[in-house]
Amino acid sequence: MGEVVFWTIIRTAILIPVLWFVYGILDYQLWWIVSLTSVYGVIIHPAIIHYRLFEEKNKDIIESTLCSSCRYFDVTAVLCTKYDEHPDMNYLPCGGLDWEPKQNKNEENLIR
Ligand code: SF4
Numbered sequence: 001m002g003e004v005v006f007w008t009i010i011r012t013a014i015l016i017p018v019l020w021f022v023y024g025i026l027d028y029q030l031w032w033i034v035s036l037t038s039v040y041g042v043i044i045h046p047a048i049i050h051y052r053l054f055e056e057k058n059k060d061i062i063e064s065t066l067c068s069s070c071r072y073f074d075v076t077a078v079l080c081t082k083y084d085e086h087p088d089m090n091y092l093p094c095g096g097l098d099w100e101p102k103q104n105k106n107e108e109n110l111i112r
Contacts, residue, residue, distance in 0.1 A: 001077050004054055008047045015042050060089055067092060071100045 019035050026034060058078045065087060067073040072082040079086055083093035 001051075001054060004047060004050045007050065008043060011043050011046065015039065061087060065089065065092065066096055066099055069099075069102060071102045072098070073102075 015038060019031075019038065022034060023031055061078055062068055062075055067080060067087045068075075070080075072080055073087075074081050077086075080093045082098055085093040087093055
């Protein structure tokens with residue numbers, strides 16, 4: 001997920017000076033159209049595609065591993081927060097020994 005954010009920031013950092021430069025060349029109304037189109041085409045659309053690829057690549061890990069039902073698993077980063085490592089289909093950082101079930105909302109409220 002961090003990779004998606006990183007490249008989105010890089011594309012944004014490149015696009016801003018380009019749009020700044022183009023602002024002096026194009027008519028103001030045309031510049032708005034070019035700006036909005038390029039923001040979508042260069043920043044938003046690639047970020048959506050990149051995120052979908054990330055989801056597709058990690059779908060099996062998120063849905064089918066022991067980690068997917070563990071309280072230490074961070075779905076957004078596909079990360080074991082206890083070991084600070086990324087599990088995959090053939091590797092669990094704890095080997096299954098530190099697995100603890102996720103708590104549901106009712107159990108969380110009882111603890112508070
Ligand atoms: S503690 Fe073990 S089971 Fe839980 S997320 Fe980490 S590696 Fe997976």
